[in-house]
Amino acid sequence: MATELPKAYDSKAAQEKWLTFWEGKGYFHSEPDPEKKKYPNGPYTIVIPPPNVTGALHMGHALNNTLQDVLIRWKRMQGFNALWMPGTDHAGIATQSVVERLVLAQEKKTRHDLGRDELVKRIWDWKDKYEARILGQLREIGASCDWKRTRFTLDPVCARAVRETFFRMFRDGYIYRGKRLVNWDTHLQTSVADDETYTEDTKSGFWTFKYPVDGMPDTFISFSTTRPETMLGDTAVCVHPTDERYKALVGKLVLQPHTGRKIPIIADGQLADPELGTGCVKVTPAHDPNDYACWQRHPEIGIINILNPDGTINEAGGEYKGLDRYKAREAVTEKMKELGLYVDKSERIVPMPFSDRSKTPIEPFLSDQWFVKMSDREDGKPGLAQMSMDAVTSGKVKFFPERYARSYLDWLGEKRDWCISRQLWWGHRIPVWSRPVQDQDGYKASRARFMLEPEIRTAHEQGRLEFEYQGERASTQPESRTAPGRATAVVSTTSNFIHVCIAGDDAALVSKLSSLGFTQSDDVLDTWFSSALWPHSTLGWPGPALPEERADRTAPDWERDRYYYPTSTLVTSRDIITLWVARMVLTGLYNVGDIPFHHVYITPKVLDGFGEGMSKTKGNGVDPLDIIDLYGTDAMRYGMVKLATETQDAKLPVSNICPHCGKEVAVKQEHMYMRTKKLTCPECKKEFRPGGPWQTDDPDRPTAKQGSDRFEEGRNFANKMWNATRFLLMNLEGYAAGPVNIAELPTEDRWLLSRLATTTKAVTAALDGYKFSDVARLLYDFVWSEFCDWYIEMSKGRLKDAAARPTAQRVLAGVLDGILRLVHPLMPFVSESLWQALNETAPERGLPSPAKAEESAAIAAWPSYPDAWISADVEARFARMQELVRGVREIRNRYQVDDKTKLDVAVKCSAAVAAEFNALAAFIGPLAGIATLTAGPDTAKPKQAGGLVKPDFEAYVSLAGLIDAAAEMKRLEKQITDKRKALDGTRSKLANEKFVNSAPAEVVQQQRDLLADIEKQIATLEENLKDLQSA
């Protein structure tokens, strides 16, 4: 006799047990198999979107990684060589600022106090801790990653790929030095990222001035500004092209009085708004993002930087040089007053950007940065952006859902150059060494001298070293196109450099460069530069394996691991389609010459219960580990799969589980957003802190876990399968594996197998189309409604019948076997538990012929059943039987009948049931289990069992008084009215010639059948009503 399972599924016990088991067996490790010896289907590869090492897993990760695991487990079962590459991302800004904040809070030190090396060391410590935590959490959700291949975007393998890519792009002229407006913190003298700034509404002056038009005495053009000092850097004034007031002035020059420069009046529809202010704006490209963009459209106007890094005016400001920008503001305004060019001043509230860290106002500041050129090439061939677009428009890379291809194409279509340098310390340092051009005769002489160095020349000849000089190499920089004559000088303190890039790590070359006065850039690369390489860098590109790779890892080796490239599917969220997906395609095509993945599946977004996105700053996150703890990992995964629908983002309302008494306390919106730090349980009146992503514990009160009933379905489903298996194991005594002949099976078996085959097909198709929610629904319906509610119930009688028992056992075991396979990708723990239990008692099972089951569900073959099993006829007949049984049950329930005679009367009075009953009378016989289905609560008592199967219709009418005749008549009348409505609708449809002519034949036939059906139903209802009335 089989070991008996406990009564309920214990998710916690299963989780650790099977994780250890799977890992011990090495199921998740993949080795290339180019000869297709072991895996004729070839590889199926997913690279994980590497989570940041900044913190813990959140609900988005849970969703994203569950779906990846579903795919990878499914493909593994389908016989693909499945590889899921795990890893983490160093996430430059995010990680550095987290650690900086920590250091500041704990030691009151800034990064400058620590110094670069020390700060970087602290961040590595942080990374080691949080990487371990995140990977541990991933493992806990059941992620079947090939952990031996775990990578980090800063590890040597990835660093090598970064260096190689940078070098190649530099060599090929795709990487260039250019200028960009950054958020400048004049206090800390550093640039800050957009998300390290905040805007505050600030009271500010709003001045209006006028410039005299050159050559037209008494003609002025007036404009308004909140920053008068930037007039020193004006290079144009701008009006709207359709503005009649200024049309005649466009193309004329005006005098910039402080500097004496003459600047043009230009027309630009994007910058000037004729409705606003005077309709005319001053243009200061170096100190305003909009003006900067305008300059890019009109490069001939020139660009002038007037600020020093400390916020004082530089030499471009002439007599104002050295003044603080706010002092300069007053002085500049004063001068305009003196000249009679001041019009007026008002007060205005303007949003002003501030630096998070110094709390001082941000200055847009022109600085030198490195860029990747995205535009088309001068030789007419597609550039990087175009190549990446072509990969999608040609269909080589497909998006699911399709509409997201549009975001991708729109964004790449702008072909905006990619700024890849960041003024940070945490990241891949830019592999460029620079030195100012020292010689009077400029770059050419400088280069000639440089090339006289033997090491340098040799390295260059061998293609290990490349250098560039501003302006000589191909550049899209507008300044190189500045129109002669008109031009204001380009003022930059850093223009005249020789920049040298070397391939790979070459200590000798570096030291040579150093001796020649070259220093390496302080900047690091944009995080996305290294994550862009993720699909090929993690596979060891450009190869071969690095010697320093630890022995206990599988050292990635491009020669060998190229096998996995292109990867199969990328699963990610829509907000990084541009930042990440587009750039992976780009670098994949550029480095490898092939797309990085065939499919991109974009996941829905998990919203809070109030429809807003979850974020750390809002404090409305939900911890997946809370969910796992309360409902189990299988339930969490099922819930995630269920909400992964095609179009919808999903709201996830949560409640706080009181840590004292377990009462569920509803969450109000204000409880999130970190406003409410304390709640009182309405049940036990004790205090607790609401759940959420709190950084630390509150010593005074425990933190609630967050629950959500959206996970109950999955938990209950796991338990249902657990108990179905438990039932089977209790009834397997005498089980003998053997083939079944479908043609000889009773109706319910044929129905079940038809449903199993249909479901299997549908599930496989849904997975193929990334319709995850459908997968969950199909399985739930089949397992719960069809297998448990109907088939198992009907099998109970047969299991007691010695003749029918062996077949029933085989079908039960065979179908359960299929169910466990189908469910495994979604709910690996419960399915593995049951698989193992079943293996003990029925190791040989399967339909139509048994075979020895695999040792683990994780490597069991994905099922597929013959189409011939699918029988519309059997399914239709069974469906009518179900209707009948439901009808009987309804009567039984409605009248609470436990007496056969009374019940039979009630049945007669329920028209639908009576009609079905007659129609099915001939069919009921062979359904061995029907008695169980229609019996009441006391089935166990033999005298009642089966009492309803063959009703004696003649006896009813006279007994009608036993039921509530008035209520029943009312009900019947309502039913008749409803049916007549339906009848009218159908009739008018069929009377309509256009319908009959233009609708598909089967639809018309459907309507005819329906009409006949309704007519019959009405007739029966009316007859019953009459019977009832006369009784």
Added chain:
RNA sequence: GGGCGUUUAACUCAGCGGUUAGAGUGCCUCCCUUACAAGGAGGAAGUCGGGGGUUCGAGUCCCUCAACGCCCACCA
């Protein structure tokens, strides 16, 4: 400002041109029946956001209005 999406039962969501619109949860009634009370059986509950249109036929397609959400740009 541009783009995308959503609006169907009390809640969370399916349904995307053709029977009398579904599920889970919640609610009501009955039942601790030897797989499962994390369960079984049944029931009540919806003018499918408003308004137009296309069609023989519209939650389903088109237009429009409204509300909500997301992404991007921007706020002299």
